[in-house]
Amino acid sequence: MLEAKVSQRLGDFTLDTSLAVPAEGVTALFGRSGSGKSSLIRLIAGLGVPDSGSIRLGDTWLVDTQRRRWVPPHRRQLGVVFQEARLFPHYSVRGNLRYGMPRAARADFDDLVELLGIGHLLSRTPGLLSGGEARRVAIGRALLSRPRMLLMDEPLTGLDGVRKQELLHYIRRLARDTGVPILFVSHDTREIGALADRVALIEEGRVMASGPVDEMFARLDLGPRTGHFEASSLLEARIVAHDEALCLTRLALPGMPEGEMLSVARLEGRVGDAVRLRLRARDVGVTSTRTPPMPDVDCLPATLREIGDETHGPFVEVMLDVGGQALRARLTREAVSQMGLHTGQALQARLRSVTISRHDVIVM
């Protein structure tokens, strides 16, 4: 458990916030650029000194300005993965990995190299690595220093789509297999949907809200902060069948009647695997009946839980309940009034399979 309560003035900008990070799983620190998320990470890592406040990791005080206590970065046992990989150019990849490695971590070396898929790079110099490779090495280097927590500052920014997916996959495996808690900084809701268990939303130097990722995604009031266009919901589902001929995978949502399925592009997982599905609000529509049926649209029975309080502009966001999970939909204000939508109403949520890309579905 990491608990920070700090304030620091940086020119015109003031960081003044508290943050709690549980001792397991992946916590995302989400905010726009300039919201203070990187500054907060630097304070936790010991690369900056807060004007006042305290930071505690488990039962170790890292910072306590009142008792004039400040642990220097090299004694904090926190691994940091920076946005730029920051590999040492004068050491080989192997040398970089071993830089902070205590004797006790030697046994982990081979496993971690294997897990990150960097075995073939060990004798290279960092200058010759691609962006994705360099970041994997940086992650390995940080983990081999046996950190009590891994801090990642926008580890995926600047990578192209394929590399980003690849690295997401590695980070997810790390979180699952190593048990090291991760705090990662991001301004991308897609990354967060794919990685995080919990989200803390930071704005203008303050953590405004925090909670489990699906709850945070389901909060309409945070829409203006997370960005309407990319607003989305996270749903848990299960693979029930693959259709090899049509290259589709059928998913079932918990709490849905037998036979209600979503079709998505063929996934890698096995039948029975749990998946996390990210659905953009703008891709979800509602109708009151299933007729007329449309061949490439899946319908899910839903209850209208909440209507957003927008009174201006063309669009309104509504929150639906599908088998107990929250599904966000974006409608025109015109549709809301013409359909006479009201909370508690039984509806059909409509989804076109083609709007769900492979990147939106994560096999857990």
Next chain:
Amino acid sequence: MLTPLEWEALSLSLRVSGVAVAAILLPGLGMAYVLARFDFPGKTLLDGIVHLPLVLPPVVVGYLLLVSLGRQGTLGQWLHETLGVSLPFTWQGAALAGAVMAFPLLVRAVRLSLESVDRKLEEAARTLGASRWKTFLTVTLPLILPGILTGGVLAFARSLSEFGATITFASNIPGETRTLPLALYSLVQTPGKEAAAARLCVISVIVALIALVASEWLARRARRRLEGRHA
């Protein structure tokens, strides 16, 4: 190939310059670090004092050394009485003159390379459990090695060619303080020694060239190590 006199001047020059560079290497590194990394009142003044030998006539530097370190100077008197050391008119004095003249060149080169070191790498080392000192030894120092090499060779060359401060402070004593430039000067002053002067001239040029080529080679090797071997 070399006459005993030429050999004497050459070996003395190499010894004097070698000792001079060795003596200023650590202080130069320290001074460069202080100037590159810290801000404090009086920094501009310190910077100015360090660079003074670059802009002062060397004879002035030699004279100042003589005034302060000669038997009559406070510092010289103290050195002589407590340690029994006397620097003027000795090869150690010549080395000191060379060291003082070469110091700013070394500091400049090291400082420039220190300023180009990516501080983010040092931060990364700190988060990996390295103390300040370990970070300096394992990250900063290897990264500024090309700069130290360049600065060292520049300082060596400057010290080899030192004339004004040496002749003023250490005089022109054969076998003791008569380095290559001083030997050349003496020959030029003597009628009928034109051929011997020309030979010394050639020797000086060759020594300087070797130093330059060696420094270029070393710096390029160090730089190549930083940029990465091609697989």
